[in-house]
Amino acid sequence: MTGYEKLLEVREIHKVYGDGQISTKALNSITFDVLRGEFLGIMGASGSGKTTLLNCIATMIRPTSGSISLNGRNITSFKGTDLARYRGKKIGYLFQEFELLDNLTAGENISLPLSIHGESAAIRKERLKKLTRQLDIEDILDKFPSQLSGGQKQRVAAARALICSPDIVLADEPTGALDTKNSKVLMEKLSSINQDDGASILMVTHDANAASFCSRILFLQDGAIFNELRKMSPEEDRSSFYERILSVMALLGGGSANVL
Amino acid sequence: MFFEHIKRNGRSMRKDNGVYFSSIIISIVAFYVILSLGDQDVLRYLKTIESDAVSKLLALIPVLYVFSLFLLFFLVYFTNRYQMQRRSHEFGMYLMLGMKRTTLFSMIMGETLWNCFIALLAGIPLAVILTELIGLLTSRLIGFGIIGHEFSVSWTGVAATICGTLAVQLAAVFILSIKTAIKQPFYLLQEREVKAQKLPTVRSGRVSLIFGIILLASAYFAGVTLMRMIELIFIIFPSVLILGVIGTCLLFRGLGSIIGVSVRRRSADAAGLSVFTARQLQENVMHQWGSLAVSSLLILMAIICFVYGISGSYSRNSSEARTVDFTIRGEKEKIESMLSETDGIGQLISSQYEMKIGMLDSDISWHTLIEKLSQKEGSQARDSLIRDFSDRGRMYVISLSSYNALLDSIGEPTIELNLDEAAMFSHSVFAYTHEVLSDILSSGQRFIFGEKEFSLKTELYTSNVVADRSITLAYALIVPDEFFDKYAHDSSNNGYYNMMLSQDIVDNKGLMQAMNDVSEILSEKGFEFESYLASMGRQLFYMVAGSYTTFYLGIMFLIIANTVLGVKFLMQQQTTKHRYAVASAIGAGTSELERSGRSQIRWYFGLTILVALISSVFGLWSLIGSFMLSLSSLGVNIFHIVAIMIGAAAFFIAFEMVYIKVICRKSDSLIRKLSDIG
Numbered sequence: 001m002t003g004y005e006k007l008l009e010v011r012e013i014h015k016v017y018g019d020g021q022i023s024t025k026a027l028n029s030i031t032f033d034v035l036r037g038e039f040l041g042i043m044g045a046s047g048s049g050k051t052t053l054l055n056c057i058a059t060m061i062r063p064t065s066g067s068i069s070l071n072g073r074n075i076t077s078f079k080g081t082d083l084a085r086y087r088g089k090k091i092g093y094l095f096q097e098f099e100l101l102d103n104l105t106a107g108e109n110i111s112l113p114l115s116i117h118g119e120s121a122a123i124r125k126e127r128l129k130k131l132t133r134q135l136d137i138e139d140i141l142d143k144f145p146s147q148l149s150g151g152q153k154q155r156v157a158a159a160r161a162l163i164c165s166p167d168i169v170l171a172d173e174p175t176g177a178l179d180t181k182n183s184k185v186l187m188e189k190l191s192s193i194n195q196d197d198g199a200s201i202l203m204v205t206h207d208a209n210a211a212s213f214c215s216r217i218l219f220l221q222d223g224a225i226f227n228e229l230r231k232m233s234p235e236e237d238r239s240s241f242y243e244r245i246l247s248v249m250a251l252l253g254g255g256s257a258n259v260l
Numbered sequence: 261m262f263f264e265h266i267k268r269n270g271r272s273m274r275k276d277n278g279v280y281f282s283s284i285i286i287s288i289v290a291f292y293v294i295l296s297l298g299d300q301d302v303l304r305y306l307k308t309i310e311s312d313a314v315s316k317l318l319a320l321i322p323v324l325y326v327f328s329l330f331l332l333f334f335l336v337y338f339t340n341r342y343q344m345q346r347r348s349h350e351f352g353m354y355l356m357l358g359m360k361r362t363t364l365f366s367m368i369m370g371e372t373l374w375n376c377f378i379a380l381l382a383g384i385p386l387a388v389i390l391t392e393l394i395g396l397l398t399s400r401l402i403g404f405g406i407i408g409h410e411f412s413v414s415w416t417g418v419a420a421t422i423c424g425t426l427a428v429q430l431a432a433v434f435i436l437s438i439k440t441a442i443k444q445p446f447y448l449l450q451e452r453e454v455k456a457q458k459l460p461t462v463r464s465g466r467v468s469l470i471f472g473i474i475l476l477a478s479a480y481f482a483g484v485t486l487m488r489m490i491e492l493i494f495i496i497f498p499s500v501l502i503l504g505v506i507g508t509c510l511l512f513r514g515l516g517s518i519i520g521v522s523v524r525r526r527s528a529d530a531a532g533l534s535v536f537t538a539r540q541l542q543e544n545v546m547h548q549w550g551s552l553a554v555s556s557l558l559i560l561m562a563i564i565c566f567v568y569g570i571s572g573s574y575s576r577n578s579s580e581a582r583t584v585d586f587t588i589r590g591e592k593e594k595i596e597s598m599l600s601e602t603d604g605i606g607q608l609i610s611s612q613y614e615m616k617i618g619m620l621d622s623d624i625s626w627h628t629l630i631e632k633l634s635q636k637e638g639s640q641a642r643d644s645l646i647r648d649f650s651d652r653g654r655m656y657v658i659s660l661s662s663y664n665a666l667l668d669s670i671g672e673p674t675i676e677l678n679l680d681e682a683a684m685f686s687h688s689v690f691a692y693t694h695e696v697l698s699d700i701l702s703s704g705q706r707f708i709f710g711e712k713e714f715s716l717k718t719e720l721y722t723s724n725v726v727a728d729r730s731i732t733l734a735y736a737l738i739v740p741d742e743f744f745d746k747y748a749h750d751s752s753n754n755g756y757y758n759m760m761l762s763q764d765i766v767d768n769k770g771l772m773q774a775m776n777d778v779s780e781i782l783s784e785k786g787f788e789f790e791s792y793l794a795s796m797g798r799q800l801f802y803m804v805a806g807s808y809t810t811f812y813l814g815i816m817f818l819i820i821a822n823t824v825l826g827v828k829f830l831m832q833q834q835t836t837k838h839r840y841a842v843a844s845a846i847g848a849g850t851s852e853l854e855r856s857g858r859s860q861i862r863w864y865f866g867l868t869i870l871v872a873l874i875s876s877v878f879g880l881w882s883l884i885g886s887f888m889l890s891l892s893s894l895g896v897n898i899f900h901i902v903a904i905m906i907g908a909a910a911f912f913i914a915f916e917m918v919y920i921k922v923i924c925r926k927s928d929s930l931i932r933k934l935s936d937i938g
């Protein structure tokens with residue numbers, strides 16, 4: 001299941017916002033790999049460039065220099081239809097604020113990527129059934145987002161991110177808008193989908209609790225990788241991993257804001 | 261600084277709301293065009309010959325103007341309300357940053373004034389140029405000699421346009437900005453959120469839809485069948501209107517939930533963005549059914565205005581043929597001596613004759629004719645003929661020699677009558693009975709006068725006997741001169757003297773110019789006369805009045821309806837633009853999203869126009885059948901009407917296509933901006 005096959009290769013990524021004197025160096029030569037089936041967490045202080053990194057991988061913004069390859073194909077050079085096909089089909093994106101389309105029902109939201117990518121109705125039905133069972137949202141498919149709780153919304157959003165069986169799911173603080181209980185439910189679901197189906201997940205988070213579900217964590221500081229933590233699976237349990245995460249967070253200079 | 265701020269905000273408003281802003285400019289142009297009507301050359305000329313009717317029309321214009329200002333007010337109010345809601349977060353920030361309420365208020369008013377100023381700056385010169393072109397065109401069509409054309413600016417028109425536009429804008433924004441400025445900053449800051457999707461209450465939607473359809477159908481039915489009952493028109497016409505308006509509103513209210521149901525049913529096998537498109541459309545329809553209904557009704561009114569205006573002015577234009585150029589009333593000797601003067605009018609004239617018209621001194625019996633008529637199948641024309649001939653004992657008669665002189669002067673074959681014969685004449689105003697009457701006459705009719713039987717010629721004569729349009733003989737008999745002299749009783753000693761202009765003069769100077777010249781000479785000499793000029797003037801007047809007012813209203817309706825639709829759509833799109841960004845993030849390409857936006861627009865406009873078109877078919881049908889447009893009475897060729905309808909439809913379609921295209925462009929550019937990656 002978790003071979004050592006490289007899925008995502010990030011090489012020497014730089015990102016500079018703006019130009020001239022008011023430019024901000026958000027990413028400074030970041031290099032790392034994501035293996036197939038990995039659940040990788042990214043942590044760091046506010047403004048350290050986490051969202052920027054994720055958005056570069058999601059092709060929402062272009063890096064100033066460097067390359068990002070998914071399955072050996074350089075995605076920074078994608079344009080037009082290639083780009084659209086990459087989004088949704090090769091990657092699934094999970095937003096902090098869910099970003100469900102509030103005028104579509106939950107079910108319609110989930111199957112939208114499939115119909116955009118022209119999957120047949122039969123395949124759609126089958127995948128929808130499986131995912132909604134895994135995420136425990138079978139009963140709310142006909143409801144509109146405004147009728148759902150935050151946790152339900154995020155699970156619907158997760159189903160939408162996963163429906164195309166993307167190579168990788170990118171999640172930017174998926175638990176950021178959820179309470180502890182709902183965060184835990186979501187993380188358990190994501191974690192089990194990661195383990196059972198081998199879905200690769202790249203998740204940005206502030207929350208050490210959520211991060212403890214990951215198999216590896218990268219710490220960013222000022223746009224560069226500062227530290228890396230790896231869960232010693234399977235022998236290490238979640239609570240001891242959690243302790244280690246907290247200690248690294250304390251190490252991050254002035255990172256007290258991130259210590260819960 | 262403050263002024264700079266106002267200018268910058270004003271500029272961004274014009275950019276964001278280009279469609280709304282251009283509509284304001286178009287309305288300004290339309291306002292000026294209608295307001296300056298009184299100063300237009302044609303109207304100034306018509307005032308000299310048709311002063312009553314012209315002043316009635318000119319009195320109507322302020323009413324039209326106020327009415328259209330009223331319409332504009334709603335457009336301005338609703339557009340700005342939406343605009344303010346969108347900016348309320350910004351306003352809240354200003355207040356939190358310590359701006360005074362009065363400053364905020366004057367800032368909003370200042371922006372409005374500034375934009376209004378720019379719209380006027382663009383609109384007024386455009387309007388002046390346009391009226392100039394219209395003026396040139398009409399005087400070209402009619403002849404420069406008569407109307408003449410000089411560049412003129414109607415200053416009262418300019419002033420009224422400026423005042424009206426400013427008043428409407430300021431009033432609307434005043435109300436809105438008061439409402440905004442008195443709110444606590446907290447509530448302003450909160451208002452940014454988009455209204456959450458309401459649960460589509462399918463049942464109430466369905467009920468609305470069904471009731472809407474039932475009401476509309478009954479309005480159509482009542483319009484087409486019951487409106488013919490002229491006696492009940494004052495009950496039926498308002499009921500049809502009310503049924504139609506309520507029906508349209510309910511229909512649009514229910515439409516949204518039906519779209520929802522069909523989306524649900526088909527969402528399993530929908531491809532691409534079709535679910536997204538349909539849901540967006542559904543939301544638009546559900547949130548804005550009121551605007552859709554009002555726009556649809558306005559478009560309906562515009563269509564009716566166009567068709568009614570075109571066919572109205574067209575049919576009046578064709579109603580009176582030229583048979584006599586001048587009719588002078590007066591003593592025979594005086595007139596004849598004037599005509600024989602060497603340097604007088606005599607040379608300008610190709611024919612002159614006395615038109616002898618009189619009334620019989622005893623009754624005629626029309627028994628057999630009425631009997632024949634009653635055997636014909638029932639029609640409005642037949643009934644009115646029976647009525648007319650039953651109580652028409654004493655008839656007007658025209659002497660044969662006069663009528664032949666008339667026929668001769670217009671180059672038609674003359675009539676020959678034996679002593680026991682007569683011919684039937686009827687004025688072209690009564691054309692709607694002519695078909696039935698000719699049919700009856702062609703089988704050979706008789707009447708009894710003074711115990712003697714006379715036979716009627718099988719042909720009906722309709723060439724007008726005098727230029728005087730106040731004399732319209734519904735039915736008269738053309739009789740041999742001996743008969744006329746014996747039985748006719750001349751009501752006055754003043755006879756009618758007819759003249760026809762010589763063709764050379766007409767060719768040389770143009771008909772209107774030649775008539776104008778002769779009129780001047782006649783009035784100089786103190787004669788009492790009527791000319792065909794007045795009749796032409798009247799036609800011209802109806803054309804001008806009919807086409808100006810109906811076109812003006814039609815255009816106003818169309819502009820308002822389309823702007824309401826377009827602006828509402830674009831604003832809704834603007835407020836929900838993050839959805840496009842999300843759709844793009846989960847894999848929808850820019851071109852797909854653009855296509856989705858365009859198809860939403862087409863449906864949005866299409867639904868509104870479709871309902872208006874269906875209603876207009878029934879609306880026109882019922883108008884044709886009832887009191888307003890009676891085709892047969894106007895003697896209009898049906899092919900012309902069809903051609904006119906096609907022309908109007910082509911104009912309408914072109915207008916809508918342009919509008920939809922503009923809105924699509926706007927939507928495209930919004931979507932492209934969203935899915936740009938930096």
Ligand SMILES: Nc1ncnc2c1ncn2[C@@H]1O[C@H](COP(=O)(O)OP(=O)(O)OP(=O)(O)O)[C@@H](O)[C@H]1O
Nearest residue numbers: 017018024025026045046047048049050051052053
């Ligand atoms: N669109 C932008 N234009 C200019 N600078 C930006 C932009 N987006 C982010 N930045 C800057 O880039 C840096 C990294 O921002 P980023 O959003 O990636 O941080 P983050 O790690 O996600 O922070 P947080 O934890 O608060 O979400 C910050 O200094 C930020 O000010």
Ligand SMILES: [Mg+2]
Nearest residue numbers: 050051052172
């Ligand atoms: Mg972030």
